[in-house]
Amino acid sequence: MPRSKMEFGRYMRQLELQDWGVEGQNRLGDSHVFMAGVGGLGSSAGIYLAAAGVGKITVCDSDRVELSNLTRQTLYGITDVGMPKATLAAQRLKAFNPQIEVEPNISEIDHAVAGGLIEGSDLVLDCLDNLETRVAMNRAIIAAGIPMIYAACSELTGHVSFLHPPETPCLECFVSRMPPAVEPPIPGFTPGVIGSLQAMEAIKHLVGIGETLKGRLLVFEGMEPRVDVLEIERDPDCPACRGLS
Numbered sequence: 001m002p003r004s005k006m007e008f009g010r011y012m013r014q015l016e017l018q019d020w021g022v023e024g025q026n027r028l029g030d031s032h033v034f035m036a037g038v039g040g041l042g043s044s045a046g047i048y049l050a051a052a053g054v055g056k057i058t059v060c061d062s063d064r065v066e067l068s069n070l071t072r073q074t075l076y077g078i079t080d081v082g083m084p085k086a087t088l089a090a091q092r093l094k095a096f097n098p099q100i101e102v103e104p105n106i107s108e109i110d111h112a113v114a115g116g117l118i119e120g121s122d123l124v125l126d127c128l129d130n131l132e133t134r135v136a137m138n139r140a141i142i143a144a145g146i147p148m149i150y151a152a153c154s155e156l157t158g159h160v161s162f163l164h165p166p167e168t169p170c171l172e173c174f175v176s177r178m179p180p181a182v183e184p185p186i187p188g189f190t191p192g193v194i195g196s197l198q199a200m201e202a203i204k205h206l207v208g209i210g211e212t213l214k215g216r217l218l219v220f221e222g223m224e225p226r227v228d229v230l231e232i233e234r235d236p237d238c239p240a241c242r243g244l245s
């Protein structure tokens, strides 16, 4: 695929990284990422994916912007309250980088539609805020064999892991370790940090540099502050990936 000089000028500082180069940039440009949710995590992750030149991003969210979102959902401003997040997020990300394709989807994610939504994508970002929807997405990525970067946060704590079962555990293998999902208090910087780490994992995987968090759970504790990276294993009794090989 021919790429213009202007396009590479934009990406010059990142493609100077070891093992990135024009080839890595082209791999990123040929990638399609499905973002499940564009709230706090999605605002942060989405900006870095778009700016880095991920060729196609689908932003999926059925919610509308609420006033109490604005401390952390940095893609939106006061005049956006009441508007659909997916539509706005697609406009904003496209404005950051007109060289990429950004597709909005206002579907509600559930077991019935999750598989169809992620069809054709290379990677899923779990930027969701509730367990039920996460489980639907977990089942869909297992069925499709598409990797997913899980992230979740609550208060000043955040989690990130790279899931690609059966090579790694699935979400339901370690669900009991996840932060609570019922509207916890949360400052904006927690999803800012965690969404950035999610973008980092996504871009490393798509470009093909470094090591990802496969089989490991990064736990960020902002209050202390500290970061731990824990080994995680598949649960042989997991209801979602039991017997998968």
Ligand SMILES: [Zn+2]
Pocket: 165, 169, 170, 171, 172, 173, 234, 235, 238, 239, 240, 241, 242
């Ligand atoms: Zn599992």
